[in-house]
Amino acid sequence: MKKRTINIGVTGLNAIDSPGPGVPVIRALRESTAFDVRIIGLSYEAMEPGIYMHDLVDKTYQLPLPSAGQQALLARLEYIHAQEKLDVIIPNFDAELFNFIQLANVLKSNYNINVFVPTLEQFEARQKVNLYEYGKKHGIDVPKSKTIFSVKDVYSLEQEFEFPYVIKGKFYDAIIVYSTDQAVAAFHRIASKWGLPIIIQEFVEGQEVNVTALGDGQGNLIGAVPMRKQYITDKGKAWSGISIDDDKMLQMAKKLIQSTKWRGGLELEIVRTDDEKYYLLEINPRFPAWVYLAVGCGQNHPEALVRMAMGETVAPFEKYDVGKMFVRYSYDMIVNLNEFEKISINGEL
Template sequence: MPEKLKITIAVTALNNTDNPGPGIPVIRGIKESNLIDARIIGLAYENLEPGIYLKDLVDTTYMIPYPSVGKEAYMERILEINEIDPIDMIIPNLDAELFTFIKLKHILEANNIKTFLPTEKQLDERNKGNLEAFGKKYNIKVPKGLSITSYNDIHHLKDDFEYPILVKGKFYDAYVAYNEEQVTNAFNKLSAKWGLPIIIQEFVKGTEVNVVALGDGLGNTIAAVPMRKQYITDKGKAWGGVTLNDETLLSITQNLIKDTQWRGGMELEMIRTTDNEYYLIEINPRVPAWVYLAVGAGQNIPEALVRLTMGEHVEPMTEYEVGKIFIRYSWDLIGDMSDLEKISIHGKF
């Protein structure tokens, strides 16, 4: 057996609740690797994120501010943690974090902290508001879309769209709206939570199929596993899913990674219609919360991501088990108030 890569990795998105972040599934994949001996530093935004208290997975956790505090203040805290507890690499797992990490990559590198992320151009062109143009550029079918910023825009939607339509936040969340009143309600919720613009998208009937993938930045697909959601929560999150044998979806993914030279993890969310047409409805520029299904199916994407980040050569993974399922469940963590006090008062646990 080759000697394991000994490394300290900081991971965000420890919120493993009914709206789970990818952090814990990413950590599970890393911890199960036969090639990596990782010490995990959790980076938490709230003191009740379950990952903080999963001590078999997360060795130490530090509180960090939300990216909305501004790039400088956010990065100042990351570097402060690095001074106390040196970090070899960071895996950010939330869309709202990525711009800051990409923009300040040079500061991280100057402090010997590695990342493996898309470029600023790649992040921007797959933005929800730019998705139609993205589809035309890369020859992928995309539902008609529109960015809106005011109530006046809502009134005119009937000129361009037929109901129902999808109403999406600029980072997360989506609602199906059947009339103007429902669009207004969704607009209010999403703008209050994520800000403007709000994305309106044509509703395409069919089966939602997703794929988690990893690109090496040179056009090669290192991993790709397609999945169909079996159970969806009221937040639209997959609570169960099954891996698929879908050569068309894999081909779309591989061509997209080749054409964009995508660097890092991604999730493609697509609708497969009854006449077998595929429509891209969203690209998440990082691995999704269901990435552990890919690990269980034979492609340890978190492991491969770590190895790419550290400059190792990683051979593409092409095989995976079809018919592998995942089912999420809730689990009560028992701890002491002293644990909560440590993270709340001292910002570390």
């Protein structure tokens, strides 16, 4: 029997050393047993590799940068929808999520485009600047944190934080600092890239472990796979990892999704200390770039998300394979100049 075809717009097509989740999400969708897909890539820059992966992406359109605002995004999506009849959009960048969350209702009511994302309240509550309070509220250990707005504040931190501590940007980046001089330099480096405020976080030593998970918006955990990073790049990204059997991590994901009624994909970044304590470092409000490991372990989270976005009820996954590894690699594609020209000039390819 022929499967139905769903037209899905996917962002996050970048695949540099801090890769976006778009390409692995697309690979997961292409392996769906429930539906066929036509993938519409949504890019921000002409050098995003996913644009040129024609075996994965059927057509790509450039989007205006998130800073251009919701109306610019809506106008562009209206144009894309007229060409492609989008059924679902999966945004994969933290920085664009605010706009997509705000537009979700309009996209549904005016164009019947389904966007399965957290509510604005869920999105804001887990922001790095709020995470310490968020952990307290939901009974989860979070390293002590403080938000600062001026480099002057760095000089008074010694009274509250012991070295080393971590300086973090509001969206990305984290630098461990061992002295006030290093802290000042890190403050400027991150502030110039990601703006203010800056988050100061107590440094917790231990193994870096992560969970990729999916909530249905009703408080049910649809799927979760814990992973330990095996090889970490100088940007702190997992270049290889392995699925592990850790009930405490699964319980943390379940607790968070139950108590927040989280809607959509998310990633928990956790440190597990030698004495088996778990500290939540971050909640990323979308699938991680390693989400394809979950597919390899028997849980196709992107497929489940699309089914929920289309209004289906999805039963929670009950198991996953432990000891499955992912090993990332880089791959040089040869691209004809006329393709680069098309995406650069016309904004579509």
